[in-house]
Amino acid sequence: MRRRWCVTGGAGFIGSHFVERLLADEDTAEVVAYDNLSNTTTRWIEPLLTDPRLSFVHADILDTGRLAGELTGWSAADVVVHLASSVDMRRGYHDRGLDLRQCADGTLSVLNAMRETGPRTVLFASSSTVYGDPLVLPTPESAGPYAPISMYGAGKLAAEALLSAFCHLDGFTAHAFRFGNVVGARMNHGVIHDFIEKLGDREDRLHILGDGRQRKNYFLVEECVDGILTASGLLGEGFHVLNLGNAGTVSVDEIAAVVIEEMGLTGVKQVHEGGTRGWPGDVPVVEYDLARLHALGWSARTDCLSAVRICARRLLAERGWRRP
Known part of the structure; x- marks a missing residue:
């Protein structure tokens, strides 16, 4: 099935690799790389723009109307890959609202834009920071209570909560991948x-x-992208969280x-x-417990x-x- 994809943070480190991988697939109908360039430049996305299926949008995910405009006419089968976020968790120590704006408010904006238009599936870049200081090592997805010790972790956990709510209220499918160090x-x-x-x-x-x-744990960016795409095809509908990383x-x-x-x-x-x-x-x-990931047949x-x-x-x- 030929799909359209919107990648928020699409010009950045993981985003540009994700866009590159999507364009290598003949079943990809269109890719929108959406980025405000606050953490990157167009250096990595520019060489890919020779592909007519790719368009780059310089805009902020907090601009819900602009994002909704880019998604207008898309179908429920199309997918949003939500990678846009702060990249330096230390900044949140000094600016306590930064990660809530970028993670929580940004995710709410993405979900509202999707609700107004067509896509019903979102793949989200979450983080090991939602666990805080884990009580169990290796740490499974079910470890709790979730007690982040940084504003970055708090922002990612709030975003996961929003994804869960939209799945239950609006029939969305959201896969939250808790990354190791990519x-x-x-x-x-x-x-x-x-x-x-x-x-x-x-x-x-x-x-x-x-x-x-x-x-x-550390794993390569191209393997991160492969893990997301492989696991997202197997997790099914509704809200799912999955550790994604290396043993x-x-x-x-x-x-x-x-x-x-x-x-x-x-x-x-x-x-x-x-x-x-x-x-x-x-x-x-x-240190991750990767039993659920490995049960899906994928490992780094x-x-x-x-x-x-x-x-x-x-x-x-x-x-x-x-x-x-």
Whole structure:
């Protein structure tokens, strides 16, 4: 079935990869990449615009009327992929309304635009941060109570609640994918990106937030997109949440070692600061129970540590880095 797709945050890190994947499918009739460019530029989407099926809309998801206009005439079978969000959870510590505007209000705007027009299916980028400091490791989707310790996590959890309500009130289908740490080319944030930036400025010293023992799961962006598309075809109608990530974890110190090695540096002094958390709201351990995901027949092909190394190589290649 040929579908039309709207990807909010479509010019960003995950969004541009998602658009690229959709355009590689002959059954894709049309793709609208919708982005206000607050966290990115058009760099990654511009090469894709040679495909006549793709249109780029520079607008904010909080502009419900504009988004509804882009979706007018779409059918119930068409899909909204809702990726637009803040990308730096640390900003929410200083601006306590940021993540509620971008996650909760933004999701409500997307759902209202869909309700006015045609699409009835939304695939949502949620996060491990909804769990807060998990009481169970590895953490299943049923772990509770959900007690976010950051405004970012609170915003994502509020968005999930809105999705559930619209599913029950309006017959929507919403699949909320609780991402692990997605990594790969085109990243402009995150620990791997930050380490490369810091070492690019000063090669003899690396400042590390936290004690270096924080450990989380990491998986490649193209595998994230594949997981979403595969699982969304199997989860069925209504509201579903699903952990999406990799088995196992990698520590921050292990990531530092990989980046230093890939940059060809030696004698780098590592300075830790901040205790067990890198910053207020940081969750030190993110380890997923992926039983439900694996039962659907999907798992990441690349392990956590390999994903980190591949990401580092891709980011360094984008910068034209040459090993000393």
